Amino acid sequence: MDTILKTEHLCKIYGTGNNLVNAVQDVNLSIEQGEFVTIVGKSGSGKSTLLHMLGGLDHPTSGSIFIRDQNLFQMKEEERAVFRRRKIGFVFQAFNLISSINVWENIVLPIGLDGRQVDEVFVEDIIKTLGIENKLHNLPNTLSGGQQQRVAIARAIASKPDIILADEPTGNLDSKTSDEVVGLLKMSVQKYGQTLIMITHDEDIAQIADRTIVIEDGKVVR
């Protein structure tokens, strides 16, 4: 098996004294290249904290994260920022699109920021897969929620990251649109050989993953 992401004794503590929260406690995960994993658990159980650390957005209190053989938090800050831009794509519940530029510009912006050439054939293929090819010149606020989330997904996939991390990407969508968007996300990551780790509250969505990780009080219980 080809492990792409591994955590060792990963912990995150917020606050001190009476305000101390063990948000993530001794998490040991191993995720294979191409796997689709969902993370479920009650509100406040530590899902987002875990996902943010996996993506290098938040520092662990202790423990390690390896992406392939690279220790994410032994890199210098700047090195980690570049690594994150190239290897990891994020999709959040709030779509985080830039309102003053059109759909195409939103999708290719991170590639430009990274100083890379846009692989136009690849990006156009993603856009067709996601069914937003007739919206490329639109501003984000002229799209429906489901369409905006598809743009955010296209943007995450377009920079060819190895891993896509999604935090309740369908939290703002109705159930029919949610199923569609997750279906497209799953199909896209399969097509491009990417690894998908997704937090969801939706049991139907959790079921279509290769594996589901259940978190309670910061611990992986299943």
Ligand SMILES: Nc1ncnc2c1ncn2[C@@H]1O[C@H](COP(=O)(O)OP(=O)(O)OP(=O)(O)O)[C@@H](O)[C@H]1O
């Ligand atoms: N910046 C912070 N400062 C202090 N405590 C925090 C911070 N972020 C999260 N926490 C706490 O850590 C715990 C885990 O929060 P987290 O956001 O990871 O939960 P979650 O499982 O994503 O919940 P939800 O399903 O509601 O999004 C909670 O008790 C939360 O209050």
Ligand SMILES: [Mg+2]
């Ligand atoms: Mg959360």
